[in-house]
Amino acid sequence: QGNSKSCGERICLPSEPNNNELVAQLGGGAVSRMPLIEQTTRPEVSTVAQLQSFQDGYFLSDASYVPRSGWKQICPGGTPSCSTSLTSATWPSARFGHAAVPTSYQTVLIFGGFSCLATSSANGGQMCSDLTAPLSDLWEFNLEKALYGLSPFRLIEVSPRLQGRVGMSMIDLDAADHNIMIIGGSTSDFHPLNLLRGQAQGSTSSLMELDQVDFNAGTSVQGIVTTSAEQLGQTVVQNSTNAILFGGFVANSLSSVVQVINFNAADMSLSLSSSPIYADSPSPRGFSGLAKPDSTSLLVFGGIENLQATSDLWRFDISTQNWKLIHKSQATPNTPVPVAFNAFASAGDAIVSHGGIVQGYVS
Structure with a gap:
């Protein structure tokens, strides 16, 4: 030097x-x-057929992703209590439409969503008959405590108090310690649930919200993206300068749009931009699970499409920007049944799935 x-x-x-x-x-x-000067490894193609031929030969025909270990169910009173509504002062209420984000190797934050205001008996079980307003509580889940059988949840107080929201996503801001960003969501009605109920979709004039929360100091700052309509149910992945959003509901319509949030934008209203999709990708969907198993690929699991839950698994190759369907069935015999409106997060080498709707019930 x-x-x-x-x-x-x-x-x-x-x-x-x-x-x-x-x-x-x-x-x-x-x-x-x-x-x-070395010759490029990018293919020389002049037609769509040549491009498709290159992409088909890039991946192995039997490509698959097999988890090293199965799923472990964690409940307030042990595994048997997972089928009941048992809660305690240190355990969040059953909910769906909420969001989760890992903040360290062993901790995950959980925010918002809908819970049951009233239940009724149906088919030998308890069914949610009425919903609360969107929840505004922020919880910390400690994976290490959960695996040792200790109470894993802790309620975090925030001032000014966060507005109740449903259908949002969250990311950890690596550039600022103990800070997360809450992206999108609705503060009133939950339009995806209206679709599942068969109700007509109403229009919305609400704008997209971005909140930054310091969960260590217990403070929050609210921002509005004036150039975008309300968004919810999107999948998010990030680096130090950008967050990439996939799918979700934009102005109440399900989409497969890819959007980018620039953390360094001079103004919050200018931080969001859209990217075109040039190849096959997962169908329009919301509330998917996203994992990054290595430095060159992403995995998208499940979500809501065609008014029902799905458990298909897609892989995105970062080097070629190409999507590949791995399988349409469940990943392993121990994979949870398709669940709607649950919250996903990855903590270390584990994927955490919390809550959601299973066969009409809130779990």
Whole structure:
């Protein structure tokens, strides 16, 4: 490192006498002014058929993803209590339409959603007959405590108090310690649930919301994206400067749009932009699970499409920007049955799924 000047095919160091030189190997092992130029590995295609042929040959025909371990169910009174509405002062109420985000290797934050205001007996079980307003409570789930059989939940107080919301997503802001961002969601009606009930979709004039929360200090800042309609149910992945949103409901319509939030935007209303989709991708859906098993791929699991839950598994190859359907069935014999409006998060090497609707019940 440091400053230098050209001496023909050599480099002279300015801090040394003129007769001191350093030979620079710039090419393929040869002394040269030009770096080695390698042929690109990108295909030369001129038709859609040639592009499809390249993509088909890029992946193995039997590509699959097999988890190293199965699912473990964690409930207030042990596994038998998972089928009841048992809760305690240190355990959040059963809910759906909420959001979760990992904040460390062993902790996950859970926010918002709908809970049951009243239940009724049906088919030998308790069915939710009336819903609460969107919840505004923020909980911390500790995976290590859960695996040791201890109470894993802790309620976090925030000021100013967060507005109740449903259908949003959350991300951890790596650039700021103990900060998360709550993306989108609805503060009133839950239009995806209206679709499942067979009710007509109403129009909305609400705008997209972005909230930043310091869960260590217990403070929050609300922002509005004035250029976008209300959004909910989208899947999110991020790096240090951007968050990428996939699918979800935009202005009450299910979509497969890909959008980008720029954390460095000068104004919140200018932080959101859309990207075109050039190839096959998962069908329009919302409330999917997203995992990143390695540095070159993403996995999208399930979600809501065609008014029902799905358990298909898609892989996105980052290097080629190509989607690949892995399978349409459940990943392993121990995979949960299709669940609607549950909250997904990845903590370390584990994927955490919390709550949701199973066969008409809130779990």
